[in-house]
Amino acid sequence: MGNIQVRLPDGKTTEVSSGLKIQELAASLGIDSNVIAAKIDGVAVDLDRALSRDCTLDWISLNSPEGLDILRHSTAHLMAQAVQDLFPGTQVTIGPTIEDGFYYDFKRDRSFTPEEIEKIEACMRELAALNLKVAREEIARESAIELFRRMGEEYKVEILGDIPEETVSLYRQGDWVDLCRGPHVPSTGAIRAFKLTGVAGAYWRGDEKNEMLQRIYGTSWPTEEALREHLRLLEEAKKRDHRRLGRELDLFSFHPLAPASPFFHPKGAFVYNELVSYMRRLYLRYGYQEVITPQIFDVELWRRSGHYDHFKENMYFTRIEEREFGVKPMNCPGHTFIYASKKRSYRDLPLRYADFGRLHRFEKSGVTAGLTRVRSFSQDDAHIFCAPDQIEGEMAALLKMLREVYQTFQFTEMQVKLSTRPDHFIGSLEVWGRAEDSLAQSLKKEGIAYQVNPGDGAFYGPKIDFVVLDALRRGWQLATIQLDFSMPERFDLSYVTPGGTEARPVMIHRAILGSIERFMGILIEHCAGALPVWLAPVQVRVMTVTDEQKEYAQKVFEELKALGWRVELDGRNEKLGYKIREAQVEKIPYAAVIGDREVKEQTISPRRRGGENLKPMCVKDFVEMLKAEVTQALGN
RNA sequence: GCUGGCGUAGCUCAACGGUAGAGCAGCUGAUUUGUAAUCAGCAGGUUGUAGGUUCAACUCCUAUCGCCAGCUCCA
Secondary structure, three states, X not given: OOEEEEEOOOOOEEEEEOOOEHHHHHHHHOOOOOEEEEEEOOEEEOOOOEOOOOEEEEEEEOOOHHHHHHHHHHHHHHHHHHHHHHOOOOEEOOOOEEOOEEEEEEEOOOOOOHHHHHHHHHHHHHHHHOOOEEEEEEEEHHHHHHHHHHHOOHHHHHHHXXXXXXXXXXXXXXXXXXXXOOOOOOEHHHOOEEEEEEEEEEEHHHOOOOOEEEEEEEEEEXXXXXXXXXXXXXXXXXXXXXXXXXXXXXXXXXXXXOOOOOEEOHHHHHHHHHHHHHHHHHHHHHOOEEOOOOOEEEHHHHHHHOHHHHOHHHOOEEEEOOEEEEEOOOOHHHHHHXXXXXXOEHHHOOEEEEEOOEEEOOOOOOOOEOOOEOXXXXXXXXXXXXXXXXXXXXXXXXXXXXXXXXXXXXXXXXXXXXXXXOOOOOOOHHHHHHHHHHHHHHHHHOOOOOEEEOOOXXXXXXXXXXXXXXXXXXXXXXXXEEEEOHHHHHOOOOEEOOOOOEEOOEEEEEEEEEEHHHHHHHHHHHOOOOOOOOOOOOOEEEEEOOHHHHHHHHHHHHHHHHOOOOEEEEXXXXXXXXXXXXXXXXXXXXXXXXXXHHHHHOOEXXXXXXXXXXXXXXXXXXXXXXXXXXXXXXXX
């Protein structure tokens, strides 16, 4: 065995004898114990791996994203070991890492009870304490198939059947073995801070036609502190849950007799309408015209549009006078009728029809959730009818509008996905290709990075989806832009070109907030219920210190009200601290405190939600301040 | 729809085979109070619904509805 040259992360090169294990090299270099794996020329490997050629070496620390991923994967293995120790006969399937954690799917006749989960967790701690060495082993695929078949692991055998390589790797810890690509932590003792977080059913390979497996979720971290911090964030998210805030702030509620259909209370309805007004103001500037269209249509319409063939499972139907009707799940077909109500010229295009019409979509029970997934909703929906050569300009305008909207709501980050032709589609392949290219071109032109989501388009055309990240960095899909050459065809839409010939317009389906319901839910979580002043159902609460100031407070209240501010008066016989607390809990942006001093000086003392006390000021100055705040937020 | 969990007062939760209890909210009264909770009293529940087991059911069983966590699907 000769010597080899190893280039270390610090740029220095060291000469070691071939066959030296990375671990041994690390020990000799005094590398800290957080290093749990390494990279040879960029490929992640176990510390147990021997160095056999000249290479560049990088350390993978527990604190790096790659290290965390390895830790979590190893924790999934540890869990699988515990499960098979405790419940012989349970088969393992797959156990990948996910954001902040991992899961492992098991084949077992019954599901895991909370008590069993506790037992599994305890068993995992014991196995971790044993600090079992995690050893990699490479064997021929055929031998692996033989091995897992003997062990009764049918799923592993199936997985092995799909692996093209002739050699596969196994990982052993104690007497437990699993098929795995690796790498893993060197020994189970590296797994320090973990918690099993949930159980759920999951279909084998994610297909509901397959048998259901039992999934256990968990999370794993380098330190106890990191684990605690993660659990704290989960608690924080719970506090922001819009379902909880919706009740606490008296915005909306649900009733079992109208499942998945929200009731907006006065304050919630105010916010809802204000969101719609906001979009209407934008429509004025961006050249949209609002239309109102029917709620139910003869199924004939849905047959023509393709919804009957491709969206029927999500629709509500009703029969009357021997005629079958479908409640609209989308506005688009209705808009084609307005388009087709007269002869159109190229001079009319683009035509932008906006519609806040109520939509109903049947969603399988079990998928609905709060405001984010409902059966009755409306969208800031619009359909743009334009000539093919206008697509680009429309897309650019749309992206500008979209950015403006997201900035207003302080969604500073977004991800973009281009979804292509699904299995169920209408129209020709050629037309689909054209539409997909158009969308991709537009994104490139605007310099927007995007991922492709194959097969995720609407049945009538490809789409661009926009996912925003909220304050807790959770992703939410809001906007969608869909390019449609089929609907104009199906409804035989046309316009007269400059040359006097007839041409087919293109339809762009688009929504920026998405559904108003869903957007409201996301916005509530984003701002933790503290809506910006312009959107808050109550903007100011005027409050007295004692009854002495009631008269003046009433005057201030009337004054603000007359100026159009949404204001309430709290003249109750309670301590100021009590009134302040209530206003704070209700997340009202401003409390206007009035005591004897204010009466004497004809001022108010505003207090911002959050605790900031402002100097006493006259009502006029206060109003100017509010105005400036609104203007700043809305940028106009 | 599927897997699992959970439904007790408006809200948060207790009681877990022996005829339902607390805090907050609500109402009444006292208190006139300066930036996140003044005190006292009162009222409020056929324990989601329908069956069943039992001398006895909030508690055990079955069905059903709803909610929650996932799977699948999606705005």
